[in-house]
Amino acid sequence: MTGRASFPRVAALKTPDAFRAHLRALGVELDFDEELASGSASPLAMRTVVDGFTVGNRFCVLPMEGWDGTPGGAPSDFTRRRWRRFGESGAKLIWGGEAVAVRDDGRANPNQLLLTAATQPALARLRDDLVAAHRNAFGANADRDLCIGLQLTHSGRYARPSARDRPEPLAAAAHPVLDRRFPDGVRIIADEEIDALVEHFVVAARLAASAGFDFVDIKHCHGYLGHELLGAVGRPGRYGGPLENRTRFLRTIVDGIRAEAPELAIAVRVSAFDTVPYRKDADGHGVEEDDPYSGFGITREPGCGPNLDDARAFLQIVQDLGIHLVCITAGSPYYNPHVQRPALFPPSDGYDPPEDPLVGVARQIAATACLKREFPSMAIVGSAYSYLQEWLPHVAQHAVRTGLTDFVGIGRMVLSYPELPADVLAGRPLRRKSICRTFSDCTTAPRLGLRSGCYPLDGFYGSHPDGEVLAARKSSERSTR
Numbered sequence: 001m002t003g004r005a006s007f008p009r010v011a012a013l014k015t016p017d018a019f020r021a022h023l024r025a026l027g028v029e030l031d032f033d034e035e036l037a038s039g040s041a042s043p044l045a046m047r048t049v050v051d052g053f054t055v056g057n058r059f060c061v062l063p064m065e066g067w068d069g070t071p072g073g074a075p076s077d078f079t080r081r082r083w084r085r086f087g088e089s090g091a092k093l094i095w096g097g098e099a100v101a102v103r104d105d106g107r108a109n110p111n112q113l114l115l116t117a118a119t120q121p122a123l124a125r126l127r128d129d130l131v132a133a134h135r136n137a138f139g140a141n142a143d144r145d146l147c148i149g150l151q152l153t154h155s156g157r158y159a160r161p162s163a164r165d166r167p168e169p170l171a172a173a174a175h176p177v178l179d180r181r182f183p184d185g186v187r188i189i190a191d192e193e194i195d196a197l198v199e200h201f202v203v204a205a206r207l208a209a210s211a212g213f214d215f216v217d218i219k220h221c222h223g224y225l226g227h228e229l230l231g232a233v234g235r236p237g238r239y240g241g242p243l244e245n246r247t248r249f250l251r252t253i254v255d256g257i258r259a260e261a262p263e264l265a266i267a268v269r270v271s272a273f274d275t276v277p278y279r280k281d282a283d284g285h286g287v288e289e290d291d292p293y294s295g296f297g298i299t300r301e302p303g304c305g306p307n308l309d310d311a312r313a314f315l316q317i318v319q320d321l322g323i324h325l326v327c328i329t330a331g332s333p334y335y336n337p338h339v340q341r342p343a344l345f346p347p348s349d350g351y352d353p354p355e356d357p358l359v360g361v362a363r364q365i366a367a368t369a370c371l372k373r374e375f376p377s378m379a380i381v382g383s384a385y386s387y388l389q390e391w392l393p394h395v396a397q398h399a400v401r402t403g404l405t406d407f408v409g410i411g412r413m414v415l416s417y418p419e420l421p422a423d424v425l426a427g428r429p430l431r432r433k434s435i436c437r438t439f440s441d442c443t444t445a446p447r448l449g450l451r452s453g454c455y456p457l458d459g460f461y462g463s464h465p466d467g468e469v470l471a472a473r474k475s476s477e478r479s480t481r
């Protein structure tokens with residue numbers, strides 16, 4: 001088993017030949033353009049039309065929660081700053097901003113945003129702030145081709161609505177391994193409760209539409225309720241068993257939104273493939289749990305590519321529902337973070353990566369390409385590009401130019417370097433000091449009860465008192481290891 005020390009830093013792969021040689025040594029197929037185009041010649045600058053919206057370029061800001069809303073679920077100054085920076089990024093597709101719970105018991109932490117009649121005006125202002133920042137940076141009419149959605153969620157198994165250290169899991173199905181991680185037990189949501197929850201999604205979607213959002217994402221990823229329902233093969237009743245039942249949640253929400261807010265576009269972010277849960281072994285390495293659970297899109301054979309059979313069947317249903325916008329992601333930050341957000345440095349509740357993180361990046365890009373090939377009329381957003389660092393623009397340009405994806409989604413990099421899309425499109429060299437090096441503090445901080453943000457590279461967080469607390473907690477964890 002290898003540790004992180006054996007993986008070369010991407011920053012050290014300074015030339016195309018060095019980067020290519022390293023990928024080859026890993027056995028990873030990941031193509032990139034050596035030369036970057038800029039301005040209107042850039043494939044990343046190509047406009048496209050999605051669901052009737054003109055989207056001005058191929059960069060998408062992925063949803064990035066900050067654990068910094070008010071106890072009532074409204075945005076704070078921290079949230080507003082993050083969203084303004086999303087607007088300043090130059091990306092023309094904003095995927096949800098962040099996960100927003102449709103009901104209090106679905107919040108993943110007591111500071112997650114909540115969409116209710118009471119918070120709707122504040123969320124509308126949050127969107128307006130993003131638009132104003134975009135106009136301020138790119139011109140008075142720049143928002144004409146800016147498309148903004150809101151990600152709607154119920155956190156299911158990972159709900160912690162009352163206190164950061166008090167899980168209140170509401171799972172879609174029993175899970176032999178994950179249930180053990182909740183010593184106080186896991187409650188399975190009943191069919192009637194799901195029926196009622198569907199209504200909350202529909203109400204929230206209507207509120208999002210009147211707040212000016214162009215679309216809502218019905219979140220089906222990362223181990224939260226929608227995703228867990230997709231894998232609830234052993235669940236009895238109307239929401240478990242065959243795929244038709246496991247997609248009833250989505251289908252009923254879509255019907256409701258079409259009836260109540262017909263002008264609102266609908267999108268889905270899905271964990272298209274998965275693995276069995278990982279845990280940290282005695283040396284800190286990530287190892288697979290012995291897990292017989294079937295789940296959604298789980299690959300069992302080591303060395304085998306992602307299992308996309310479930311994703312294919314799901315996307316066919318999504319397409320038949322008339323949904324044209326899909327964001328592909330994978331796994332879960334809770335049980336296989338190296339799959340979901342490849343990083344050199346693990347978060348506090350993670351483990352040393354069991355593979356070079358570039359393998360994880362390439363896996364998501366290849367799976368996205370495969371699904372794009374099979375569903376060519378869908379607008380597809382890919383994820384997990386941040387670990388590419390200096391090579392992100394090169395891989396992104398190649399992926400869009402050759403049709404591997406329609407949009408390049410960027411998560412962590414936007415926290416450290418929000419203007420990266422604007423710099424790439426303008427042909428400016430990257431600001432190396434702002435490049436995300438995947439220290440994972442944006443994940444560690446909330447695991448320790450602090451706000452998320454880029455502590456190493458964004459001076460705003462580095463100099464915030466939370467930064468000192470984070471440094472102290474990390475150092476005390478290191479010394480007790």
Ligand SMILES: Cc1cc2nc3c(=O)[nH]c(=O)nc-3n(C[C@H](O)[C@H](O)[C@H](O)COP(=O)(O)O)c2cc1C
Nearest residue numbers: 062063064065098099341384385386410411412442
């Ligand atoms: C701090 C943090 C918060 C995140 N919040 C969300 C979220 O609210 N909804 C979501 O679907 N994904 C969320 N993600 C996952 C990202 O959208 C993205 O899939 C992941 O970071 C991989 O992309 P990247 O390599 O560009 O960072 C979050 C990731 C991080 C690091």
